Amino acid sequence: MKKVLFIDYNRCIGCETCQSICEFIHRDKPFIKIFQTSTGLSIPITCHHCENAPCLNICPTKAIYKDEDDAVIINTEKCIGCYMCLAVCPFGIPSFDIRIGAMNKCDMCADRRKRSLAPACSEMCPCVAIFFGEPQALEQTIKAKIAEELA
Amino acid sequence: MRFAFLCRDKPEPSNRKIAIIGAGPAGLSATGYLVCHGHEVHIFDKLPEPGGLMLFGIPEFRIPISRVREGFAELRDIFGVKFHGRTKIVFGNKPDEGDSFVDEFIEFDKLIKDFDAVLIATGTWKSIMPKIEGGDLKGVLPALSLLFKIKCARLGYISWDNITPLKEKTVVIIGAGHTAVDVAIECMSLGASKIYMCYRRTILEAPAGYHEINFLKNRGVIWYELSMPTRIIGENGNVKAIELQQCKLSKPDKNGRRYPIPIENQFVTIDTNYIIYAIGQKLTPPFQQDIDVKLDDWGRIIVDDLHMTSREGIFAAGDIVIGPSKVGRAIQDGLYAAEGINYWLMGEQS
Known part of the structure; x- marks a missing residue:
């Protein structure tokens, strides 16, 4: 069943909890990162696990695939490190991991999902800026939240 | 916030008891890690409710109160974490003025006797x-x-x-x-x-x-x-x-x-x-007298690779170690300290 990891930039306060947790789990290489823009905004940048993923389409060795939750995953064994995925990614996500000699990126916490845990960033975000779930349920949650705030 | 994000259910008990002083981001994330490794955790805080600056400093429009409360409720209800609110840990010194919420004072030495490890995560409030x-x-x-x-x-x-x-x-x-x-x-x-x-x-x-x-x-x-x-x-x-x-x-x-x-x-x-x-926060080490916990020139607690202070079994994390910083940095520091505590208590089996 398709799952979505959605970030509501309006709710983000730039506290870097997502990045810190991701860094803790992945030992010094966070897959979600907060960038301070020149106007002083904090923007979390991470993989959107696109429905029609340009990285997946362009990969010459077909190293990128979608798993059972529709998370876009790089098979690091097949990856030749050609950077084509990064070249076409609208968010500049894939990153060359020197330790494994291949491109790597957010896998929507694949290990955690196997244990029925949500991605760590979404579980720990203090501001409820990171949503995870099946598309309809997730959109419902967001709309309900906004209704609550408008009331 | 799922402070115990590393697990879903309470694991087998380790029969180790840990005291955490300060229920802010560092203390709570450390708690989450430790309960996922089977340890019994007691949190002491002079405020009436856990959350630290996330609850008592940062305004509601930035961090929803409910988010912090839900996070602690899980620690309490699923993992049996005990919160000792309105409780101040004293280090032989007289109570400070202005501890208006505090009902109970506990000697630091008593904590050391009653627990297998102690984590100081009292933050920067001044x-x-x-x-x-x-x-x-x-x-x-x-x-x-x-x-x-x-x-x-x-x-x-x-x-x-x-x-x-x-x-x-x-x-x-x-x-x-x-x-x-x-x-x-x-x-x-x-x-x-x-x-x-x-x-x-x-x-x-x-x-x-x-x-x-x-x-x-x-x-x-x-x-x-x-x-x-x-x-x-x-x-x-x-x-x-x-x-x-x-x-x-x-x-x-x-x-x-x-x-x-x-x-x-x-x-x-x-x-x-x-x-x-609003020009910044000062470090506030919770002790006024020498308790063998070494500080650096800035007043930060010095810790080793395991986040242990110069005193055996006493650990420290969060702003008190890294200086005033963002919520995320404190949370991460709490996690690393908890990892250190777990390793120190359990050794290779951790």
Whole structure:
């Protein structure tokens, strides 16, 4: 069943909890990162696990695939490190991991999902800026939240 | 917030007991890690509820109160974490003044006897206050203690009568970081009629960023950049006005940083009821006397690779180790400390 990891930039306060947790789990290489823009905004940048993923389409060795939750995953064994995925990614996500000699990126916490845990960033975000779930349920949650705030 | 994000259910007990002093981001994330490794955790905090600055400092419009409460409720209900609120750990020293919420005092030595490990995560609560003429007048306030009181009232722990009355008042905020912005927004919502914000550099250097300052300006905050307080003018012991020295920026130094240089004889005076200082937090080590926990020159607790202090079995994490920092950094530090505690207690089997 398709799952979505959605970030509501309006709710983000730039506290870097997502990045810190991701860094803790992945030992010094966070897959979600907060960038301070020149106007002083904090923007979390991470993989959107696109429905029609340009990285997946362009990969010459077909190293990128979608798993059972529709998370876009790089098979690091097949990856030749050609950077084509990064070249076409609208968010500049894939990153060359020197330790494994291949491109790597957010896998929507694949290990955690196997244990029925949500991605760590979404579980720990203090501001409820990171949503995870099946598309309809997730959109419902967001709309309900906004209704609550408008009331 | 799922502080116990590493697991879903309570694992087999390890029969180890850990005491955590301070229920802020570092203390709570450490708790989450430790309960996922089967340890029994007791958290001690002088406030009536867990959350630390996430609950008692940062305004509701940034971090929802419910989010922090849900997070602790899981620790308590699923993992059996015991929260000892309104409890202050004392280090042989006399209680501080102003611990208004504290009902119980526990000796640090007793904690060491009763627990297998102790984690100090007490944070940085003291605002830096200026040493200028008039700095001790009534109406000169530290930003964090104002935000703290407002949050206490919102949470229902104190009555709104205890909050500095801001309705129809003029406020001058010194500083341009996130705390300064939060104070400005709270002053707005509590009905201050005029809000000034003074910063010694320009909007481009403001730590809170151009966007946030611009947002405030659009909401009517009067932005005074390149100005530094020189003295506070009083009347009958109360604040009456503030004098600001006008500055210009130096050429960038080798790190690209530009410093404010006073322009001779250029001063501005603003009439005001309150002056709120939001220029940063100071470290507040929880002990006044030597308890064999070594500090560095800045007053931060020194820890080793396992986050253990110079005293065996006593660990430290969060702002008290890394200095005033973001919520995320404190959370991460708490996790690393918890990892260290687990390794120290369980060795290779961890």
